[in-house]
Structures are given as structure tokens and as C-alpha cells.
Amino acid sequence: MVLGNEEMSRARRLRMTRNIVRSRRTRRVLMKRRTCLEGSRRPERAIEGRVRTLKSLIPNSEGMGLDGLFRETADYILSLQMRVRVMQIMVKVLTGSDE
Template sequence: MSEFYSSLVKRHSKCRRLVSMKRRARLDVRKRGSNLFRRKLTTLKKLIPNREAIGGLDGLFRETAEYIMCLQMRVKVMRIMVNVLTGSDE
């Protein structure tokens, strides 16, 4: 009878170890994902001018969208200037 109990105890401890390892692995994945997200946000903040005035995540995304539109407008203006200065009619 003691062999039966010892095998049960061994299986139980092995099962607990596996559950613990799986739980730890899930937490590690969450931490890595969170760190990756933070790094990407930090990189995005570095790209946007006047980033000190940005408040919160929604503000960052709004400022990013406005900055992209501003850059697109600059490209259009530069294309027009090139066309005017080179005399090409496109």
C-alpha cells in the first residue's frame, strides 16, 4: 500500500511542477509582450516632435497621425516645387 501512495505523491509533485512551469512560461510571455510594446511606444515618441506635450496613449496616436499628415503635405509641396522649377507639366 505504501508503494501506491508514494507513486501518487510522485505523480502529484510532478504534476504540480509542470503546472508551475506552464504558469511561469505564460507570465514570461506576457512580460516580453509588454516590454516589446513599451519599447515600440518609446521609439514612436522619439520620432514625434514636441513629444513633451503629448498626454497619454491616445494623445500619442493623435499626434502621430497629425505628424504623418504634415509630412505628406510637405512631400506634396516639394513635388509641386520641383515641377515648377524644372518646368515639367505632370
């Protein structure tokens, strides 16, 4: 089957249009994937930063895993609460207040 010049150019334009649409669709899908991946990494980075901050606040916690860090944090909080109670008692005794 022999196509005329007009039909040939129309077929060529149709192929080019399909290729353009296909490449745009592919690009759109890739951009969505990239955006999803970047979005999923952001919370992970934020959590890592918070864990680093927590490690800097808790003494002797540098080599610990997350479980150990949380246990040590709970113990440290209890220790600080006890220190506050002791200091409050000392203030009451030293000021002579009977409240």
C-alpha cells in the same frame, strides 16, 4: 489492526509513489502557469518598444499618453504629406516642367 512488514513496506511504497506523482503534477501545473505568464508579457514588451520608437520619431511627444501620441502622429503624418506636396510643386516650378 496490525500489518506485517511486507504489507507495511507496500503501503509505504504506495504512499511514496502517490507523493511523487502529486509533486510532479504540481510542478507541471506551475511550469505551465509560468510559461503562460511569460508568454503574455512578451507582446506587452514588444508594444512598449514600438511605442518608445514612435515617441522617438514624433517631435515633442515625450510626456504624452498613448491617445495623445496617436493624435500627434496623425497630425505629423499630415504635416509631412503637405511638405512633400509643397516640395513637389517647387521642383516643378523651378525645373519649368509642365506635366
